[in-house]
Amino acid sequence: MLSKIKNYFMDKSVFYFLLLGSGLLALISSIVFYVLDVTTIKGNITFTDDSLMTFIFMLIGVAGCIFAALTKFKIAPLIPVIFFALGFSQNVVMACFPAADILKGVPFFTSNMDIANSTFRIFLIFGILFFISLVLSIIYCFASREKKR
Numbered sequence: 458m459l460s461k462i463k464n465y466f467m468d469k470s471v472f473y474f475l476l477l478g479s480g481l482l483a484l485i486s487s488i489v490f491y492v493l494d495v496t497t498i499k500g501n502i503t504f505t506d507d508s509l510m511t512f513i514f515m516l517i518g519v520a521g522c523i524f525a526a527l528t529k530f531k532i533a534p535l536i537p538v539i540f541f542a543l544g545f546s547q548n549v550v551m552a553c554f555p556a557a558d559i560l561k562g563v564p565f566f567t568s569n570m571d572i573a574n575s576t577f578r579i580f581l582i583f584g585i586l587f588f589i590s591l592v593l594s595i596i597y598c599f600a601s602r603e604k605k606r
Contacts, residue, residue, distance in 0.1 A: 472600035473526065476534070479593035480522030483541060486586040487515035490548075493579055501572045503565070504554040507547055514544035515587065522594065534598040541591040548587055552580035 494508040521536030554566040558573035567573040 470601050472597050475593050476522055476526055476597040479590045480519045483515050483590040484519045486583055487512050490583040498576055501568045507551060511544045511547045514540045537594040538598060541594055545587040545591050548580055548584045552577060552584060
């Protein structure tokens with residue numbers, strides 16, 4: 458059994474492991490993001506909080522990473538790219554509201570400026586993590602999936 462697993466991973470390229478790392482990064486960061494959203498952001502903002510959509514898009518992207526890693530379908534690597542892009546773009550849209558408060562110096566979308574700063578930092582940090590997952594999954598689309606012998 459262990460030799461089968463070893464042989465399975467021996468034939469995979471570095472890019473295969475980048476895809477798995479991309480999915481793992483997206484899974485951990487989206488869970489932490491959603492927990493922070495529920496505990497910190499909800500109730501302190503006046504704009505529509507679509508963090509659940511971001512969370513769902515990222516989780517579907519993680520499932521797409523698993524699907525792309527386990528199958529040989531030619532279009533399978535596009536699934537995580539599409540959903541990571543949707544999750545990342547939803548996060549960017551939500552980051553615009555606290556950014557507008559910070560740039561104008563008036564807490565319109567948030568209850569005060571401290572909340573605006575912390576909310577923007579949360580969206581910015583997780584936006585960067587989501588973007589890294591997106592870029593790694595894009596790289597996998599153009600890379601060799603098997604080791605060259």
